[in-house]
Amino acid sequence: MPQTRIILFTGKGGVGKTTISGATALRAAELGYKTLVMSTDPAHSLADALDQPLSPEPSEVAPNLFGQELDVYYSLRKYWSNMRQLMTSIFRWQGTDKALAEEMAIFPGMEEVSAFLWLEEFYRQGEFDLIVIDSAPTGETLKHLSLPQVGQWWLTRALPIQKLAGQPLSKIFSTMTRLPVDKALLEIEDFYNKVLSIHKILSQTETTSIRLVLNPERMVIQEALRAYTYLQLYGYPVDAVMVNRVLPASFAQAGFGEQIEAQRDYLAEIEDSFAPLPIFTVPHQGREIFGLDRLRAIGVALYGERDPREIFHEAEPYQFIEQRNGYLLTIHLPFLKDEDVTVTQKDDELIIQAKDRRRNLFLPKFLAYYEVTSSQMMDSRLLVRFEKKRE
Helix, strand or coil: CCCCEEEEEECCCCCCHHHHHHHHHHHHHHCCCCEEEEECCCCCCHHHHHCCCCCCCCEEEECCEEEEECCHHHHHHHHCHHHHHHHHHHHHHCCCCHHHHHHHCCCCCHHHHHHHHHHHHHHHHCCCCEEEEECCCHHHHHHHHHHHHHHHHHHHHHCCHHHCCCCHHHHHHHHHHCCCHHHHHHHHHHHHHHHHHHHHHHCCCCCEEEEEEECCCHHHHHHHHHHHHHHHHCCCCEEEEEEEEECCHHHHHHCCHHHHHHHHHHHHHHHHHHCCCCEEEEECCCCCCCCHHHHHHHHHHHHCCCCCCCCCCCCCCEEEEEECCEEEEEEECCCCCHHHEEEEEECCEEEEEECCEEEEEECCHHHHHEEEEEEEEECCEEEEEEEECCC
């Protein structure tokens, strides 16, 4: 059985991520790969695109093709039962109404966290050859993808949970309050380990590909460019750009001549801006896309004879280069200038501020003996120089 591959589609809301995700999954399934297409977008529309009912667990919708729409309450019961019980009990202990306590126990971001836990489980089990993720719009996706690193930071810096689990204080508190503190702490520790695992999985080029979905429109292109920059910042491999709803020349007779001309300019801009990423295009279908037959037509138009599991572009977003007096860290950050980026080193972290995004990069242990001496942007890469610390 081939190694499990993960393909995540992201883009601005309304560009057709769900259609492209469903078409890709169906194409792969019909090529013989056991495929799961999973929706992590709270505004689920995957069932509508497949024209099949879906549930919080994978369900078969066609030979080799399974679909799943995540449900935060179901995921909480599956992965966070002790933590949910603890939080609900604490709110009830403080006098909160039962219904409100149940609702307050669901913290913002739990749906995103549950997506990673499902993904880690499916990848570890190796049941599927391909997992296709129909993600939330770009801004939410960036938050989702930064969760492993943000969670790692909080759990190692703000909440060193491995030091708390099993300590006498938590046991005493559990006995006094009859709250499941110990079990909840162990649940968090398990989550911490899975966070580290899923970040490794998602940042491996041979395992994961992120594909940007966009339409040939100015605002959509700009958001996709920002997303590409920040995905590189977080260390995730982007291997293709999928341009949806390209108006064919035949539409000119229906009064779309001006829009077709504008799209030509935008398509040229896309080619220039995202090079060397390969660009895939899908012609506008002139109708609503739902059901397997219509998704099949999209998949053929999108990939032709190519295998959707293929890695379309390989480039390491991070590289450490040994130099005579230290190391050079290069990070692919396209579309940024020197004044857009600031770099700060704090102990074993490199804090990169790129416009309004911040990344805490955990450095290899050997760099504890080195310090940042300079940083600059050059040819779409951030160059950070490390030299040995002076005694």
